[in-house]
Every structure is written in structure tokens, then in C-alpha cells.
Amino acid sequence: MTPTAAVWRFTDMKRILTLSLLFLISAAVHAQQTSTATYVHLTSRRWHTFDPANAFDVVSHIVTGNVYESLLAFKSVSQTDAFKPFLASRVPSIENGLISKDHLRYSLPIRRNVRFHDGSLLTAEDVRYSFLRFMLLDSDGGPAALLLRPLLGVSSTRNASGKRLISFQDAARAVTVKGGQVVFTLKKPDSSFLKLLASLPIVTSMAWAAAQKDWDGSENAWISFNARPADQTGLHAKMNGTGPFRLERVEDDELVLARHDGYWRSPSALERVRFKAVPNGGLRLFMLQAGDADSSYLEDSFRPYAKAAKGLRVIDGRPDTDLGEMVFFNFKAAAAGNEMLGSGRLDGAGIPPDFFSDIDVRRGFAWAFDYEQFARAAYGSLARRVRGPFPSSMAPGADGAPYAKDLQKARDAFQNAFGGEVWKKGFVLPVSYSSSNLTRELAAEALRSGLREVNPRFRVELHPLQSQEYYAELESRKLPLFIGGYYSDFPDPHSYAFGLLQSQSYFPKYQSFFDPEIDVLIEKAAAEADPAARRALYQGLSVLAEKTLPHLYTYAAPPLRVCGDWVSGYDSADNTNNLHANNFPYFYSYSKRPRP
Structure with missing residues (x-):
């Protein structure tokens, strides 16, 4: 080992030993997290937004991906070329006529009897609104290009000088509703379009969003909505999806998601999911060991400590999609x-x-x-x-x-x-x-x-x-x-x-x-x-x-996925909203048993 490596390892160990002392102090005054109904997940930092059209950073995407849903789902975390129905009731294909022979038109029938968290029923118009909203908001630094490119042939609604490159009618023609189906018309064939649809948990209620002073879906209002700063949208601090969890409350660097009891599949085994932002990785590891958390994001440098820790489980064999630092x-x-x-x-x-x-x-x-x-x-x-x-x-x-x-x-x-x-x-x-x-x-x-x-x-x-x-x-x-x-x-x-x-x-x-x-x-x-x-x-x-x-x-390195050994489902092959393929948690798949 070179001197530089020794310094790095020493610094790493010094941090962990220092944190262990802090943990012993904190553990003495905090009761262990023993509830099987509440799940605690630790992140390294706070989320940036709750708006699914701007949830481009990891923590925001994890939060919104457990509240909002995609039209399709992947068959499994290892089968990302195969799909199953989700908010859409059928997977489109050439064979069933829901993809046109020229590969430009995709028709997705929308599932019936799905309710948003506010109790209203999902409609095809809500789906159309959500996809138009994703494209037309196009906040600086946002992910609108994911849909703008295949549907409208542009990467932004504006050029470098701010001049708009598209009209509302361009977008309206690209996403339409026909007999309970949402129809997407592409500019050119795109072999990855179904994968994109299975990875976009963005569907919300048009009426509810308008009541939050967000875009109302009209042509007249889209200009003032376009390029709105991310922290000024009506959905930045509020959520209303169809997913298994709804937003309950936010407290500084913590947020709580509560079970959506009217969920269209069946209610989650977990009643609540609590996110806690804990910047220091050593402290996150010790909170896991103490049972004050159920799972956590950890940098790979903590892998040997997680593997050696009693009562923790490191999940191996996940897809290697990470490009590292x-x-x-x-x-x-x-x-x-x-x-x-x-x-x-x-x-x-x-x-x-x-x-x-x-x-x-x-x-x-x-x-x-x-x-x-x-x-x-x-x-x-x-x-x-x-x-x-x-x-x-x-x-x-x-x-x-x-x-x-x-x-x-x-x-x-x-x-x-x-x-x-x-x-x-x-x-x-x-x-x-x-x-x-x-x-x-x-x-x-x-x-x-x-x-x-x-x-x-x-x-x-x-x-x-x-x-x-x-x-x-x-x-x-x-x-x-x-x-x-x-x-x-x-x-x-x-x-x-x-x-x-x-x-x-x-x-x-x-x-x-x-x-x-x-x-x-x-x-x-x-x-x-x-x-x-x-x-x-x-x-x-x-x-x-x-x-x-x-x-x-x-x-x-291979994905590091760590949870308490009292957690079930953390090794699930489910890949709803493409969360597990990126090593992000999808809490609907998890449950807990009492910790010994």
C-alpha cells in the first residue's frame, strides 16, 4: 500500500471511529426503531422537489417514484426488454395492433377504477395532461428532453436565446386521447420508447394540479407555465399520484409517506415510510446497526463494514448499470x-x-x-x-x-x-x-x-x-x-x-x-x-x-444494497418505475418482522 493509500484508509477509519463514539452517545438516548409498520430509509441528503416533471436528482426521484406511477412496468429487474401492464391495461405491440406498422404510433388503454390519493378517478385525460405537462414545463435543468426528443424532435422547447421552438398544437397532436386510450405519435421510430414509458412515474390529476395553481392544461396558459423555475410549480411541495404511498408530512430533513389504502393493486404491507437525510455515511451505518433505520444509501467504501456488521444484510447479484465516479x-x-x-x-x-x-x-x-x-x-x-x-x-x-x-x-x-x-x-x-x-x-x-x-x-x-x-x-x-x-x-x-x-x-x-x-x-x-x-x-x-x-x-463496484436482516423483499426482482434497476428502493415490495 502506498503512503497516499495509507492516508486515505487512515482518514476513513478515523471518521468511522469518531462516529462510533457519537453513535454510542446517541444510542443511549434513542429507543430502537422496532415498529413493523413504519419503515425508515436513510439518504445522504435532502430531496430537491416533489414535482415528477423535475425530479431529476436521485433522492427526489426515489420519493416521487414511490408516489407516482408509470404506464407500464418491466417484467423484472433483469428483464428490461419485457413489459407488463401497469396504469395502462395492455402492453402495446405490433401484433395486438397497439403499435402501428411504421412504429410511429403507440396506443395505450388506460386502466379503469384507479384512484388518486385525493380519491378522484384516473382518466385518460389525466394521463395525457401529465405527459404534456412534463414536456411543456421544461424547467432549466429538468428532464423534459426525455419526451420532447421522441415526440417532437427537439431537445428543448426553447433555443439558447429563449425563443420557443414548438407550439402548443405540436405537443397536443403528439399526445391525444381516443376512446379511453392515450395515443403517442413519434417523430421517428424509437426502439427504446416502451422502456421510457416504463420509467416515467409522472401521472397526476389535471383538476388537482390546476387547483394547486399549476398549469390548467389549456393552450392559453402554457406560455406562462413554460420554463417556470422548479421551485415555483404547484407540485413542487405537494404530491397526488396513484402509487402505493401518499405524502403525509414534511419536517425539516425528514418526510413521511403514508400507505394509500385505496391503492388499485392492494395496500402496502408497510403503513408508513420515513425518509431521513443523514449526510454522514458512518452515522447512517451505525443507525442501521442500532435498528434506528431499516435501509440506507451507503457509499461503496462502507461495504466491508456493512458486511461485517451483525444484523445487517448486503444484497448481492444486482444488475451492474453503474458507471462509477x-x-x-x-x-x-x-x-x-x-x-x-x-x-x-x-x-x-x-x-x-x-x-x-x-x-x-x-x-x-x-x-x-x-x-x-x-x-x-x-x-x-x-x-x-x-x-x-x-x-x-x-x-x-x-x-x-x-x-x-x-x-x-x-x-x-x-x-x-x-x-x-x-x-x-x-x-x-x-x-x-x-x-x-x-x-x-x-x-x-x-x-x-x-x-x-x-x-x-x-x-x-x-x-x-x-x-x-x-x-x-x-x-x-x-x-x-x-x-x-x-x-x-x-x-x-x-x-x-x-x-x-x-x-x-x-x-x-x-x-x-x-x-x-x-x-x-x-x-x-x-x-x-x-x-x-x-x-x-x-x-x-x-x-x-x-x-x-x-x-x-x-x-x-457492484451495487451496494444494505438493509436490516429483519427486512423482507429488499432483494425483490420487481422493477416498477425502473427503481430497482438503478439500486433505488421501491417500498411496496418490502415488509418487516420484529427485530430480535
């Missing part, structure tokens, strides 16, 4: 008032806004990163090298050739960057990441130590941020360099290609990354029905991603 480059950071840039010049005291627009800078960072040391410190023997933008299980043969630490190649790249000025003058640069994520801190340290070896003038400063501040700074384009992860919106290679490489998608947009060849290839792959031809297209995208280098792929 990624280093994102901002090709043109915002300049005005941006302290992240330091001096804002290439003078050894900062960086210019377009620092990462130089491919040799990006290559230098790629060759300098200490991949193997990060793998050992963060994941140990379970580390899996991520070789490109697609999980190998979803796009076999589309792996790229990963970078490895090579100090000489890094020096050569930096000596070419900006005509040699980077090498001569050096730089000061912050790398940002969520302060609650230890694994990302280890990745930041692997980058900092590697660059220091390349040239002592290369100074990288660790810059942890609270989650909401992290996203706010990212969306203002102020972060020149940041570390994050990516969870697929639906289990298909297109979700990864679009989310990570398409110029108008979330990350590329805030990285100022645009490659027209990549955008064209993404659309071509999405429309391709032949599996072999599709794989070849994704292989081409992997090659282009390696060539343009908008981000670095490092290492990942």
Missing part, C-alpha cells in the same frame, strides 16, 4: 463573478474559462489520474474498470479503450496544451463534488495527487459542496471541473448516450460540450431496430467519446 470537464465555464476560475487567466493563479476546451489539457488530466490507487482505496478487490459510456450488459462490444496513469504521456500532453503555456505557468483549479460522498472525495484526491506528480505547478484544490449548492453551481456553469455519477433514466444504451453525450442533455449542456457527429449518431442509434446494427453504432459512439473526452471514466 466520473470526472466532468466544463469546456467553457461562466466567467462573470466566477471565483472558481481564480485569476481567470493562464498565469499560475487560476485558469481561463475555456481551459478544458483544449484537448491536450483533457488528455493530460486523463493520463495523470491515479486510477489504480483510486480503485484500491474506494472499492478494493471489487473494483470494476469502466471502459466507456455504456454498461457492458446493455451494449456488449461497445467498450472503449480506457486511459491509465502514465506520467510521461501526461507531461507530453500538457507541454502541448495552449502552446506550452500550461506547462510553463501551471494552474490553480478547484475540483467540486458532493460533500456527503466519500468515494468522490477519494476520486478528487486521486486526481490532485496525480497532477502534483506531473508538475508541482499544477495545484488542484478539493472543493466539497452541499448537494443543493453543487447543483446550483453546476447549472450556472460555474464549475470548471466536477465529479459525479450517472444513473440511467431508463435501462437502454440510448439513455446513457443521450444523457452523457447529446449536446442538449443535462450534463453536456452545462459542460458546454457539443459534437455534431455525436448528436447525429445518437439519433441514428435510437431509431435502429436491428440489435447488431445498434451495437455497432454504440461502438462508434464509444470511440467518439474517447476521442472528444468530455469526461473521464474511472472505476465502479
